[in-house]
Amino acid sequence: MLQPAFDYDPRKLPVVEAQQVYAPHAEATRTVDLREMVRILRRRRWIILGTIGVLVGAAAVYLMAATPLYMATATVLIDPHRSQVANTSDTAPAPSNFGTDDAMIESQVLLIQSVAVLSRVVDTLNLVNDPECAPRPGLFDPIRNLLRSEPATNGRSPEEIAKANTIDALKQKLKVTREGTTFVIDIDASAENPERAAQIANTVADSYFYEQVxxxxNTNKxxxxxxxxxxxxxxxxxxxxxxxxxxxxASNDLVTTQGQTVNDQQLFDLNNKLIEAHVQTAEAKAKFEQVEAIAKNKGDPGTLDQALASDVIKQLRSQYAEIAKNVADVSxxxxxxxxxxxxxxxxxxEAQRLIDQEVGRILENTRETYRVAQSREQALKNSLGQLQSTSNNSSQAQVRLRELQREADANRxxxxSFLARYKQTTAQESLELPDSRVVARADVPIRPSFPKKGLILALAFMLGAGLGVVLAFIADFLDRRVKSPRQAxxxxxxxxxxxxxxxxxxxLARRAHRGRQALDDYDPEKSPMLPxxxxxxxxxxxxxxxxxxxAEAVRAxxxxxxxTGGGRHGNLVMVSSSVDGEGKTTLAANLALSLAAVGMRTIIVDGDLRNPELSRSLCPKAKVGVVEVASRKASLEQAVLFDQATGLALLPAPPRRRETAFINEFVFSGSMRSLLGHLRTQFDVVVVDSPPLVPLVDSRALAEQADRIVLxxxxxxxxxxxxxxxxDTLAPVYERVIGTVLTRVDLRRLRFYDYYRSSSYMEPYSYLGQPRVELTP
Incomplete structure (x- = not known):
């Protein structure tokens, strides 16, 4: 244990003469850093460990009392293309957004948990008669029943109410979740019976498929x-x-064949024939003009197509060629x-004449053909004109006819279209497939899924640790007791x-036992002071x-x-405390003995006249003391007792039960002041064991006479x-307070508050077989 390194230098700051302004002690500011937090956790570790123990114990009790539940999982895949097998229409659009729309998948999740699906599960597995699915009374059900005037049946039968309650209980046992952003949906069912859990999961999946089909x-129907x-x-x-x-x-004589009126067909045919006749006339005219030109110019008729195609001209030209050859040979x-x-x-x-005669015949024939073509074309034009005139007269009727025809075609x-769709829908009524399929049916679970013992215990441990830490900080913050020299x-x-x-x-027990052994040798008549x-x-x-x-602390x-005494003679040191039981008497006695042991003439005065603990501890048989000496009923030499080992003088205060009023006012009297002044002249140090400060005012009067005050x-x-x-009670003499002394300090615990003033640094200096640290058991 290290004592504080204070130093009141009397040459620089004599405490008696120093004029210090007393300020009310403000709330001690607590700076909490990481090291202080660690110290708080260490010194409050039992709160943390206790909280952990309580929560872990409660979790263990819960685990032992909880009914184990088994969970079975059936996995369903949303597959919209599966239902297209039954689609008989080749032009039906594929469901493009069914699988990729999150809202649609979430809708399927809700559908699995719908009343329609669960109602079928309840009927299939007869869960109404299953005790596990029966509604269990809640904590607030009696209050609800008390406030409810009439049962809320809404006209339903008891069977329907029981089924509705079973469905509600079944919802609590189901957990339907989608795996991420996939098309896979897990159907988790929990039950106390593992086989029952698997049955519920698989039946929910089957009921979901049935509901889809x-x-x-129904939609197709x-x-x-x-x-x-x-x-x-x-x-x-x-x-x-x-x-x-x-x-x-019929009313407008608009007879049609193959979708057209007769007049339209005639117009179409005449128009085609007129075009054909115009082409034939042009061809005949071209041939006529060619033949006519050859005939006028006496040209070679062999260039004519008709001449080339005529067998007569071919023979005449052959004969002409032979005769021309013969003429040349003979010539x-x-x-x-x-x-x-x-x-x-x-x-x-003669051959030339025959050729010319044949060409003339061809020319005449060509002219006649051209004339016939012109006549035919003109006749067709006349007929087409007549038909067009007739068609113009019936154009308004044909417009109305076409309008009626279009309306009839649209209706047809x-x-x-409706007839084809009706046949497809009728055919699909007998063949429907769901948009989902089972990926994995639920198997009977081997081990229970609830409660998760490891997880619950770990959570209880972590929650206990967290709550314990919070409670530790709260307890340390609310703990207003003085715990360290720094706080004092x-x-x-x-x-x-x-x-x-x-x-x-x-x-203490060892020393008390030693005192009991010396009790047989004590004679109170010889000396009032106990040995x-x-x-x-x-x-x-x-x-x-x-x-x-x-002893090291007392020496400090x-x-x-x-x-602080400055070497002056007759210093009066008052030792007091806030309330009773703080060890002031023990401190005063040991301080006085320590002063006497170093050769200073020291007297200790029992100033606590109402509760003279010092006198009862050292001289319970004393007859005279402070009151008698101050009242001059006895001399100082008659009242003072001495310790033979150290020479310490003791002025006791024997109890006076019959003079309570006198004792209450005695410390304020001039006699008490004179007595203390006389003791100053006789001793180097006068140590006064005063009453506590808060409950009594006696110490305040003694403090005015003191040179030094130790609290x-x-x-x-x-x-x-x-x-x-x-x-606050010492405010008028605040400058005389030289310091505080912490008593009954557990030095091992003190290191959690002030490590450097605990026993940690005194370990190397424990010697002569003395205990390193005085501990409680």
Missing amino acids: QSRY IAASWLNKQLDELKARVLASDKAVAEFR SKYGPQHPLVVNAKAQLR TLYE EDITGRPNLAAVPLVGTRE PLMQPPLMRYAVEEPTSLF VRLAVQR AIRWDATPQEVVAQAL
């Missing part, structure tokens, strides 16, 4: 009925429109005047002089165990008293507010 069947009604209406409309067309055509052989030559030329001219087309300094504004450790009960062995175990602990940490207080604070017991209130 039934829904499609409704569509077929509607189409049938529409077909009757369309059939009547088609018959009426066809009848209107026929009547209008070259006999000369131009030879009769053979003349005869040959005559034959050549719509009727045929922050509250009082004065240094903490020492932390007197708590002596273990074993050590050292019979005194309370802690009254002389500092001098009897000088190597202990207890003694050093503070000596330094004892019981560690981990005295609230900070009480210490602050005690300091």
Whole structure:
């Protein structure tokens, strides 16, 4: 344990003369950093461990009491293309957005949990009579039944109400989820019986498929009925429109064949024939002009197509060529005047004449053909003109006829479309497939899925740890007891002089046993002062165990008293506390013994006249004391008792039960002031064990006479507010308070509040066989 390193230098700051302005002690500011948080958790570890233990224990009890549930899972795949197998229409559009639309998939999830599907499951598995699916009473059901005037049956029978309750209970056992963004849906069913869980999961999947097929069947049936009604209406409309067309055509003499009127067909035929006749006339004219040109120009008729095609011209040209060859041969052989030559030329001219005659006949024939073609074309033009005139007269009737015909065609087309759709719908009524299929049917689970023991225990542990940490911080924040020297300094504004450790009960028991052994040798008639062995175990602990940490703390207080005294004679040191039971008497006795042990003339005065604990502990048989000496009923030498080992003088205060009013006012009297002044002249140090500050005002009167005031604070017991209130009572003499002393400090626990002032740093300095740290059992 390290004592605080304070130093009041009398040359620089004499405490008696220092004029300090007393300020009310503000709330101690607590700066919580990471190290302080760790210290809080360490010193409040039992709260954390207790909270963890409670929650883990509660979780364990719950796990032992909870009924295990088994979960079976059936996996369903939404497959919209599967139903297209039954589609008899090749032109029906494929469901493009069914599988990719999240809203549609979520709708299927809700459909699986619908009342229609679950109602079929209840009927199939007879869950109404299953005790596990029976509705269990809730915590607030009695209150609801009390506030409800009449049962909310809504006209339903008891069987229907029981089935509705069973469906509600079944919903609680089902969990239908979609796996991510896939088309796969998991149907989880939980039950106390594993076989029952698998049955429920598989039956829900089957009921979902049945509901899909039934829904499609009903839809097709409704569509077929509607189409049938529409077909009757369309059939009547088609018959009426066809009848209107026929009547209008008959009334306007618009006979048609192959979809056209006779007049239109004639116009079409005459127009085609006129075009053909015009082409033939043009051809005949071209041939005539060619033949005529050859005939006028005496050209070679061989170039004519007719001549080339005529067998007569071919023979004449052949004969002409032979005769021309013969003329040339004879002329070259006999000369131009030879009769053979003349005869040959005559034959050549005859051949030429025959050719010309044939060409003339061809020309006449071509002219006649051209004339016939012109006549035919003109006749066709005349006929076409007459038909066009007739057609113009019936054009308005044909416009109306075409309008009626279009209406009739539209009605017929719509009727045929509805008729085809009706046949398809009727055919699909007997063949429907659901849009989903089972990927994996539910198997009977082997082990229960609830409760998850490991998870629950882990959650209980983590929740307990978290809650314990929160409670630890709350408890530490709400704990207003003084726990560390730093807190005492922050509250009082004065240094903490020492932390007197708590002596273990074993050590106290050992010393008490030693005192009981010395009781047989004690004679109260010889000396009112108890022998050292019979005194309370802690009254002389500092001098009897000088190597202990207890003695080290007392020496620290003694050093503070000596330094602040400035070496002057007759210092009066008052030792007090906020309330009773804080160890001020033990501290005062050990401080006085320590001062006397170093050779200073020291007297300890029992100033607590109402509860003289010091006198009862050291000299319970004393007859005279402070009151008698101050009242001059006895001399100082008669009342003072001495400790033979150290030379410490003791002025007791024997109890006076019959003079309570006198005792209450005695410390305020001049006699008490004179007594203390006289003691200053006789001793180097006067130690006064005063009453507590908060409940009594006696200490305030004694404080006005004191030079130094030491405030004892019981560690981990005295609230900070009480210490602050005690300091308020010393406000007029605040500058005389030299510091505070923490008493009964558990040094091992102190390291969780102030590590550097705990026993950790004193470990190497424990010697002479003394215990390193005084502990409680």
